[in-house]
Amino acid sequence: MLDGQDMAAVYVERWNAAATAGPAAPCPVRNVLDKIGDKWSMLLVMTLAAGPKRFNELHREVPDISQKMLTQTLRDLQRDGYVGRQVFDTKPPSVEYRLTPLGQSLIVPFGQLIEWANRSFDKIDAARADYDARD
Amino acid sequence: MLDGQDMAAVYVERWNAAATAGPAAPCPVRNVLDKIGDKWSMLLVMTLAAGPKRFNELHREVPDISQKMLTQTLRDLQRDGYVGRQVFDTKPPSVEYRLTPLGQSLIVPFGQLIEWANRSFDKIDAARADYDARD
DNA sequence: GGTGAAGATTACCTTGAGGTAAGTGCATGC
DNA sequence: GCATGCACTTACCTCAAGGTAATCTTCACC
Numbered sequence: 001m002l003d004g005q006d007m008a009a010v011y012v013e014r015w016n017a018a019a020t021a022g023p024a025a026p027c028p029v030r031n032v033l034d035k036i037g038d039k040w041s042m043l044l045v046m047t048l049a050a051g052p053k054r055f056n057e058l059h060r061e062v063p064d065i066s067q068k069m070l071t072q073t074l075r076d077l078q079r080d081g082y083v084g085r086q087v088f089d090t091k092p093p094s095v096e097y098r099l100t101p102l103g104q105s106l107i108v109p110f111g112q113l114i115e116w117a118n119r120s121f122d123k124i125d126a127a128r129a130d131y132d133a134r135d
Numbered sequence: 136m137l138d139g140q141d142m143a144a145v146y147v148e149r150w151n152a153a154a155t156a157g158p159a160a161p162c163p164v165r166n167v168l169d170k171i172g173d174k175w176s177m178l179l180v181m182t183l184a185a186g187p188k189r190f191n192e193l194h195r196e197v198p199d200i201s202q203k204m205l206t207q208t209l210r211d212l213q214r215d216g217y218v219g220r221q222v223f224d225t226k227p228p229s230v231e232y233r234l235t236p237l238g239q240s241l242i243v244p245f246g247q248l249i250e251w252a253n254r255s256f257d258k259i260d261a262a263r264a265d266y267d268a269r270d
Numbered sequence: 271g272g273t274g275a276a277g278a279t280t281a282c283c284t285t286g287a288g289g290t291a292a293g294t295g296c297a298t299g300c
Numbered sequence: 301g302c303a304t305g306c307a308c309t310t311a312c313c314t315c316a317a318g319g320t321a322a323t324c325t326t327c328a329c330c
Contacts, residue, residue, distance in 0.1 A: 009185070028256035029249055036248070037172015039288070050144070055307055066289060071308060081262025092297055092306050102258050109247040113171070114164055116244040121163035123237050127216025174318070190277055201319060206278060227276050227327050 035080070040065055040073045042110065045082060045099065049107055052098035082106065170215070175200055175208045177245065180217060180234065184242055187233035217241065 035041045040062070047053070047061050059070055074097060077083040082103035086096045099107075170176045175197070182188070182196055194205055209232060212218040217238035221231045234242075 028259075029252045031256065031259065032248065032252035033172060033177070037168060042168070056305080067308070068290090068310090069288065072288090079263055079266040080259050081265075092295095095307065102255060102262070105255070106251065109244070109251040112244040112247050113167065116241065117164045117167035120237060120240065121166065124163075124166065124215050127237070128214055130216075131214040191275080201321095202278070203280090203320085204318065207318090227325095230277065 035076075035082075036110065038073075040069055041077060041082075044070075044073055044077065045103055045106065045110075048083060048097060048099045048103070052096050054097070055095050058097065077103070170211075170217075171245070173208075175204055176212060176217075179205075179208055179212065180238055180241065180245075183218060183232060183234050183238070187231050189232070190230050193232065212238070 043062055043065075044058065047058060053061070055070070055074075058074075059065065059067065062070070065073075074083065074085070078085050078097075081100055083097050084100050086098070088094045088096065178197055178200075179193065182193060188196070190205070190209075193209075194200065194202065197205070200208075209218065209220070213220050213232075216235055218232050219235050221233070223229045223231065
């Protein structure tokens with residue numbers, strides 16, 4: 001297990017390597033961070049963590065997402081191998097989405113981050129109030 | 136320690152709580168995710184993990200960032216309590232940025248994510264090639 | 271008196287993520 | 301025959317993140 005400094009070095013190094021290699025060779029870290037940073041990917045992954053769901057079922061559980069973004073985010077997650085899509089030949093055809101093993105494995109480190117966020121939010125909030133109080 | 140399902144439940148629940156409470160009550164997770172997802176915050180945090188640095192020193196180590204974004208990202212990180220800013224009364228005045236204990240504590244869960252990303256990129260890449268091969 | 275470094279700030283512009291709203295094809299229920 | 305549900309697709313629009321480039325102030329050096 002790496003410590004903080006080594007981790008930082010690996011990250012910065014990889015990043016710079018990708019930057020000098022041009023946009024054709026994307027940084028693995030940036031790649032994952034883009035998914036994590038976008039508005040819906042991780043919410044869908046976490047929603048699917050409870051088990052496989054169908055399109056409209058997902059839409060009901062995450063009501064704020066538009067159909068367009070639900071389709072698009074699901075496609076992206078599928079392309080990257082985080083979720084699998086299975087069409088059942090019923091009438092009307094139904095489609096089921098479920099996490100792949102890769103998608104499930106993301107939940108572990110992402111979960112650590114969630115825990116950190118929940119633990120630390122008080123401090124962040126206090127820091128903000130403090131900062132804003134000094135003009 | 137929570138397992139995947141519980142983690143998911145906490146995340147989705149918090150998210151929904153924040154959504155129904157309106158934009159006035161932001162989700163702690165989204166809050167942290169926004170920093171992690173933006174283009175420069177985590178790169179600066181990781182660069183500062185190696186030790187305190189001055190403004191132009193940071194600019195030299197992260198050459199792709201514009202002065203504007205360096206200033207702005209540093210301000211945001213400072214406001215949230217991730218980094219501290221110390222002005223030395225030399226001539227010309229020099230300014231030093233360093234991680235706070237809160238900022239240092241972020242490196243742990245974030246580092247797990249970096250390791251996951253590096254470990255998993257081959258699979259993601261393979262999944263993409265596979266997906267793209269099927270039109 | 272001109273140049274350069276440090277640490278910014280400002281005005282302006284581009285790009286793309288995401289939202290809105292409408293439409294599609296097919297089937298069942300009333 | 302009309303409405304409704306499912307799983308999308310398409311066209312259009314908005315807004316904010318981020319980039320570019322110029323400018324500022326203070327001091328030291330030559």
